[in-house]
Amino acid sequence: MRAPWARTPGAPDRRRLAWAPALAAPDRVLTLLALALSAMGLLLVWSATRMEGDHTLLVRQAVAVGLGLALMWLVSRVDLRVLRAYVPVAYVLALVSLAAVLTPLGVRVNGAHSWITLAPGLRLQPSELAKVALALAFAVPLGELRDGQRRPGFGGVMLALALAAAPIGLIALQPDLGTMLVFAAMVTGALLVSGAPKRWLLVLALGAAGAGAAAWRLGLVRPYQIERLLVLADPGADPGGAGYNAVQARIAIGSGGFYGKGLFNGEQTAGHFVPEQHTDFVFTVAGEELGFAGAALIVLAVGALLWRGLAIARRSDSLYGTVLAGGVVSWIAFQTFVNVGMTVGLMPVVGVPLPFVSYGGSATVAGLLAVGLLQAVHRTRAAA
Template sequence: MLLIVSQPDLGTTIIISASVVTMIAVSGAPTRWVVGLLLLALLGGFVAVKAGVVSDFQLKRLQSFVDPSADPQQSGYQLRQARITIGSGGLIGKGLFNGPQTNGRFVPEQQTDFIFTVAGEELGFLGSALILLFYSIILVRAFTIARRTQDYFGRLMCIGVIAWFAFQTFENIGMTMGLMPMTGVPLPFISYGGSSMFATLIGIGLLQNVHLRSR
């Protein structure tokens, strides 16, 4: 975890921390442990800011999340363009490869962190809803595997994968609409990047392993 924080990679740190807390909460640990971990995480974040571990760039991103209009041409530019791009898609979108914002490259890093803006513009609300349905099916199926297995370790592992996918998906899609701060995490299965796809497939493989062993 310290290696991830030192990168610095705020998004991955938040996702891993949230997944660990979820696993501990589901494991039946005392409530005071979970509350203590949350308080420790808040304290760690405060210390990280004061110690300079969190870079100025990341702080500006957090400020843009609170007030996107504070710096619309610099730290707030990406979020502003993302909102415009998603909103321009309407109900059914502009059509594949026909998005003016996407073709004009108005959204920085659109192929990775902000790939959902492409779906919003070119596929519209309906296409974006189908993507959310796709993720919901995966999470429901993973939860079913976790519920049916009799192996305690396997159940916790499934919960960890569920929390990871859920937090990462919500963070990525949320940041494109201003619901979450921009942290640079990819959208599972869709964002460009071999490392992201490799890690995602490992998670699916773990779920499949638990499913096969629970038969």
């Protein structure tokens, strides 16, 4: 039986290029969860930066949230088949921007050449927006089956892996280990939900292991990255050096107890004992000021958002929608696990933000765009 998605292999129907008012209502729970997490992020960023006496970071984050919500709404209003038509454009732009980072336009921050300066004080991290492009592009070969196919074949899987290899390779040159891991999680999740033969997951795992070994031998793994992996086993071995972030993060979270010290009342937060506490380590602010109850509420809210995303993937009428939603869910789930895990000592410090909560314009806009993609899958399916 011909896959529903295969009906539009060529130019898109011009009647579908307009916003689609006939689409079903959005998933309101999904929208509310994204709004709640973004609002909580603004409060935590405010708390983490308030002692500096300058609200610039808070204002920037608020602008990013506003822009992200606007783009989320716009994407959710577009028929998924229209989005599919512009996947090549999004993918090429993502590769160009990732390559631009490696030119003199790029800026090195915290050991990674991952940003482009657009204006004084305004930077863009292309790897964050590339996650959106990869989610869209990776779903094409896995979600558009030929006549007689019930699951992706050899050609589809190989094309999908090739599409993923290009941005991952460019990110490896930055180098940005955290984002590379997120991309790998997206690929794995998309393969799982697509129904591809399980042997491909084994091939992917072996390939990742081989790539890691090659990176080690070629010296692509930086000394500070090796130190972060070693510190995971014993953060107290170097509490004033490589283990400082992990030790201070545990102290901040542990000091909050069950109910916390109250918003804006965190002593560790006010003293800036935890580096990057408004970005990668924003969860420590929640742990100290809101306690276990508040931190757990954030994790539960992300979990509920992921549950809605999985439900959307399961109910999609097209395999393309299922794979797209699966990739987005894998992205947000893995990034949340790594971010929370590194603040409580379960994962090495690899520098990934907490979705919707951490400070960062590019990451915030990309996360809300991802929710817009989930809404597009939901509304297209519901209107079919």
